[in-house]
Amino acid sequence: MTDHNSTTCIFCAIIAGHAPASVVHRDDLCMAFMNLRPLHPGEFMVIPLQHIDHFTDLSDDLAAHIMVTGQRLGRWMMQVFAPKRVGYVVHGFGVAHAHLNVLPLRESSDIVSEKHIVQTDAGLRIAHEAVPLRSRSDLNADAAQFLRDQ
Template identity: 30%
Template structure:
């Protein structure tokens, strides 16, 4: 099956585009969590954040920042969530890297995820050490 976001980039599927450069595109999500929910994607196909070249990642973050400010102004939001799901286990439904920009209002009832705690400080530090080692 073809990538739906690649089809949008190529103009084969219509979208409500809000931003575009040579390398980045942003458009309204067709199934928004809240009105003004925008998806920001690289135009080139990269499955997850792990696959995006650093230079393009920097461009994407700059676009996310700029569009976030615009969304808050446009829908008079008090806040905004920036989210990215990577891989199926994290809820990624489209295998094309994308950021979700979700405008938020006080008492909007949206709860994104429950919080928990580490069982012990030692467990927390062990996980931190494992991540540091994997970073190199």
């Protein structure tokens, strides 16, 4: 595990006990705590104890451990907060320390891109169809990029 730099990373400060958090889980690889700005009550995040900026830079074993931890706690979320679904988001913005956001979802719009928001006469609305479909040939070309390098 790398040293935590609590002066530059708020998550490292939380890990070191120098900043407050409402912790729901901690083990030798990761910890989970409630999100300060939840969309709905029960939202939390799982972070590695090691300071790693990009989620894709995590080892496969550590990424799997974080996902399994999120899954187990997601089951708890379902029992306690009774959302319709549990969502998992890794976007990498906000804090430069890898984190998995686990969200209680009540509506499909609880995880949505601004690209889905359209203006109508009645105001703003979520429209998944606002994002254009890609052609099958473009999708196949995208898939080929993955397959080429494997």
